[in-house]
Amino acid sequence: MRFLSDLLCHKRAMLDFTQPSSRTFLSFYAACQILGIRPAEVRDPAISSEMKGESREDSVRTFSSYFDMIIMRTPLQGFVEKMAWTLSNTERPLPIINAGSGKDQHPTQALLDIYTLQRSFEKSGGLANKHVLFCGDLARGRTVRSLSRLLAYYPNIRQTFAAPEHLKIGQDIVDELTALKVDFSITTDFKAAIPSADAIYMTRIQDEWDQSAGESTRFNQMDYAFTADDLKKLGHASVIMHPLPRRQEIDTAIDNDPRAVYWRQMRNGMWVRSALIATIFGRDQEITHYYMMNLK
Numbered sequence: 313m314r315f316l317s318d319l320l321c322h323k324r325a326m327l328d329f330t331q332p333s334s335r336t337f338l339s340f341y342a343a344c345q346i347l348g349i350r351p352a353e354v355r356d357p358a359i360s361s362e363m364k365g366e367s368r369e370d371s372v373r374t375f376s377s378y379f380d381m382i383i384m385r386t387p388l389q390g391f392v393e394k395m396a397w398t399l400s401n402t403e404r405p406l407p408i409i410n411a412g413s414g415k416d417q418h419p420t421q422a423l424l425d426i427y428t429l430q431r432s433f434e435k436s437g438g439l440a441n442k443h444v445l446f447c448g449d450l451a452r453g454r455t456v457r458s459l460s461r462l463l464a465y466y467p468n469i470r471q472t473f474a475a476p477e478h479l480k481i482g483q484d485i486v487d488e489l490t491a492l493k494v495d496f497s498i499t500t501d502f503k504a505a506i507p508s509a510d511a512i513y514m515t516r517i518q519d520e521w522d523q524s525a526g527e528s529t530r531f532n533q534m535d536y537a538f539t540a541d542d543l544k545k546l547g548h549a550s551v552i553m554h555p556l557p558r559r560q561e562i563d564t565a566i567d568n569d570p571r572a573v574y575w576r577q578m579r580n581g582m583w584v585r586s587a588l589i590a591t592i593f594g595r596d597q598e599i600t601h602y603y604m605m606n607l608k
């Protein structure tokens with residue numbers, strides 16, 4: 313669409329992704345293309361000046377000299393937030409988006425997840441009063457941590473965290489939900505929680521963080537997998553989500569069930585990220601106005 317691709321065609325974005333990514337990288341890349349932003353990328357720190365001993369902070373300040381926005385994925389917890397603060401105190405206070413920071417946070421995934429939930433429940437009373445069941449590696453899955461925090465600000469959402477004992481949700485999230493008076497529970501029995509769930513949010517085991525090989529996978533992984541049999545226990549208006557990539561935690565046999573929304577969820581990411589970038593550059597009202605005038 314010409315209107316959208318002209319909107320920010322004078323802007324350049326740096327995609328600094330020094331941790332593996334397919335969906336998040338490509339959806340941000342596509343979001344930039346939709347809005348006409350010209351993207352550049354670093355995906356391998358081995359070919360940047362960090363190999364000459366430059367600090368991450370100095371690399372990011374270098375990007376800020378050439379670009380109008382930085383989109384960053386990093387294995388370092390808290391680093392994007394720190395750099396956003398640092399850059400906001402320089403003479404070039406450009407926006408920086410967190411595209412996943414270590415085991416900590418993945419805020420744009422939470423936005424696309426909320427959007428997917430809202431669209432999914434449009435015809436069944438909206439997102440309020442729903443029960444969201446999280447399953448998998450909740451200790452190190454940053455998508456769950458971000459979504460759980462965001463859901464705490466929506467009315468009367470019940471949250472259940474199903475994981476083996478050694479992968480249970482972090483105490484910091486428990487403390488935050490408690491302080492916000494969220495109705496939540498923690499269980500090791502995923503299968504028992506399925507019938508009462510409105511949304512099931514599956515995640516993979518994040519074994520790249522293991523200290524020793526196989527450390528986190530010594531449990532029956534099928535206890536934390538969603539199978540074709542489980543579909544029978546699931547409500548008709550309920551949905552199954554996954555941030556992807558998946559392993560065996562969702563049986564591919566259920567991919568064509570209308571309640572399996574993870575492919576739609578992934579595509580929503582591109583549009584939600586486009587909307588976020590347009591908002592950051594103050595062009596969101598124009599888009600709303602354009603569509604009101606042209607799509608009547």
Ligand code: NCD
Nearest residue numbers: 335336412455516555556557
């Ligand atoms: C997730 C991530 O990177 O945290 N993927 C994504 O961004 N869609 C989930 C994962 O890697 O398991």
